[in-house]
Structures are given as structure tokens and as C-alpha cells.
Amino acid sequence: MTTQKTTLAVALIVKNEARMLTACLDSVKDIANEIIILDSGSSDDTEAIARRYTDKFYVNTEWPGFGRQRQLAQQYVTADWILWIDADEQLTPELAASIREVLANPPQNTIFEVARLSWAFGQFIHHSGWYPGYVERFYPTALTRFDEALVHENVIIPPGAKVKRLKGDLLHYTYNNLHEYLIKSANYAEAWAEQRFRKGKKNSLASVMMHSIGRFFRTYFIKRGFLDGKAGLLLAVLSVQSVFNKHAILWLKNREINRK
Incomplete structure (x- = not known):
């Protein structure tokens, strides 16, 4: 676990993510003070894998849409900052280092976005409108939350808030086939x-x-x-x-x- 003064929660919403979850959580375990996982009714080994990394595993099977599910997951967060990651994503070492730098001297009223590099059909996709594909994923827990969209949900940008970019890529392993x-x-x-x-x-x-x-x-x-x-x-x-x-x-x- 990380020892920085400002605490960090890594949050996920999941369902049947056993295939990729271990690699995902391995990539964040050293920077997280807490890992929050909200499951929507997995029938595979997702829960067993998740509990190797955290005891903050929760279930909500009444699916409200992606935005509302993220809002529900954030209610369990107690850390100062929150980093969202999906089970098919992994932090690169450069991205993890960039997050540590922010937590060492956290700015006020600031949301961070990250470049997402996606793997599909046997290769990383550097064009096609997929990269850098910036997504807002890292912010002070008390500052904001996701909207209520059923799909393609976004972080709400409060008036006056700044949006800055982290260094490094978030690797996204989209489809196995x-x-x-x-x-x-x-x-x-x-x-x-x-x-x-x-x-x-x-x-x-x-x-x-x-x-x-x-x-x-x-x-x-x-x-x-x-x-x-x-x-x-x-x-x-x-x-x-x-x-x-x-x-x-x-x-x-x-x-x-x-x-x-």
C-alpha cells in the first residue's frame, strides 16, 4: 500500500470480470489506500479474486445504468481522492508515478484526465479516433461524481474546476475476440x-x-x-x-x- 499523506481510493464497477481482474488490481494495489469494488451480479470468480485485494466488495444487482452505478460505488469511498479504473484496464508505471506526484502535492479544484491506449484484435490502436481518447478518471472525492447516464457516462465538471492531464497511458484491453x-x-x-x-x-x-x-x-x-x-x-x-x-x-x- 502507498504511504502518501493524501489518501487514494481506486474504484471499480464490475460484472463477470474474472479473466482480467487480477492484472487490473495488480497494477493499482501499490498506490491505493483502499480499493472499492461494486459488483452487479457476477456468476464467475470475480468476487473471489476481488477479495484477495480488498474487503470493500459490495453488490448491487438492480442495475441502474453505468452512471448511477458509479455514483453508488463512490458512496463507499472514504479516501481523499478517487481513481476510477475498469477491470479490463491497467495502469502503466509512468501513469502510476504521475498519480503519486499529484497526491504528494494535490491541487485544489482539479480533475485529471488520462490517455487511454486500447488493445483490439491483436494490437494497440494508435489512430481510428481511439487514441489518446482522454477520459476524466482522477479527482478529489468531495469535488464531483459521475453523471446519471445509462451508458457513456462522464464525470461532472463543476463550475470553475480545472481539468489537467496525467502523464502515462491507461492500457485498455477491450475485446478478446x-x-x-x-x-x-x-x-x-x-x-x-x-x-x-x-x-x-x-x-x-x-x-x-x-x-x-x-x-x-x-x-x-x-x-x-x-x-x-x-x-x-x-x-x-x-x-x-x-x-x-x-x-x-x-x-x-x-x-x-x-x-x-
Whole structure:
């Protein structure tokens, strides 16, 4: 455990993460004063692995969405600062050192974002709009929290708060295979569409097609996905599918309502 004066909690929300959890927790155990894990109903060895690292393991099986689940997890935090990490992510030594530097002399009213370097289909993806992919993950516990989004949740930036960047990458091991990608993509698409639908958002079938085609050009050409080689081409095609699914589900939800 770390001995810096300012205390740090590392927080995770998990479900069936046994495959990657050990590597994740090994990467943070030396900088954390406490590790908070909120499980949403794992059926694998997630809990057994988690309890090797912490006794602060909690369960909430009434899934409220990613944002609300993170809010619930933060309620268990007692440390001064909080670092969020997902079970398929790992700190690099440079990133861990950067976090220690901040905790040695913590600034006021400041949220830190980190570059996330993702591994997909056999390689790290340095283009395609994936990198650096900055995400806000590190902040004083009393300063803020995540919003209530069902998916693609974000840290709330309070008025006057500063956002600074940490040195080093957060390694993100996204998908073990295409099957995993398709399952996660489908779940995210449904949650995204439901979130938009609840807000009264509507679209047309033409806009579904335009968004999908536009995503390929953005990912492969504008975001230079071609520099990621064959994996970049695969990701560009899959991004089209992902965008199509999201917008098509939203269109179908509104179509069903209009028929009633």
C-alpha cells in the first residue's frame, strides 16, 4: 500500500470480470489506500479474486445504468481522492508515478484526465479516433461524481474546476475476440438508444444511414484508421455497424410508439 499523506481510493464497477481482474488490481494495489469494488451480479470468480485485494466488495444487482452505478460505488469511498479504473484496464508505471506526484502535492479544484491506449484484435490502436481518447478518471472525492447516464457516462465538471492531464497511458484491453465485441456493442447500442428515447429524441431512417456511412469516413480517413493497418479497416467497418445499430434501435423505438 502507498504511504502518501493524501489518501487514494481506486474504484471499480464490475460484472463477470474474472479473466482480467487480477492484472487490473495488480497494477493499482501499490498506490491505493483502499480499493472499492461494486459488483452487479457476477456468476464467475470475480468476487473471489476481488477479495484477495480488498474487503470493500459490495453488490448491487438492480442495475441502474453505468452512471448511477458509479455514483453508488463512490458512496463507499472514504479516501481523499478517487481513481476510477475498469477491470479490463491497467495502469502503466509512468501513469502510476504521475498519480503519486499529484497526491504528494494535490491541487485544489482539479480533475485529471488520462490517455487511454486500447488493445483490439491483436494490437494497440494508435489512430481510428481511439487514441489518446482522454477520459476524466482522477479527482478529489468531495469535488464531483459521475453523471446519471445509462451508458457513456462522464464525470461532472463543476463550475470553475480545472481539468489537467496525467502523464502515462491507461492500457485498455477491450475485446478478446470478435464475439465479445459484438455482445458489448449490442448492449451499448440498446442502452444508448434507450437513453436518447427517454429524452424524446427522434430520427429518420435516412439519418440512420447517413450517420453510419459518415462514421466510416470519419474513422478510417479523418481519424487515420488506415494507419492501424488491417485492424484499422476492421474497426472502421465495425464502427459503421455500431452506429447503425444505435440509431436503428432508436428509430424502431419511436416507430413502435407512433403505431400505438
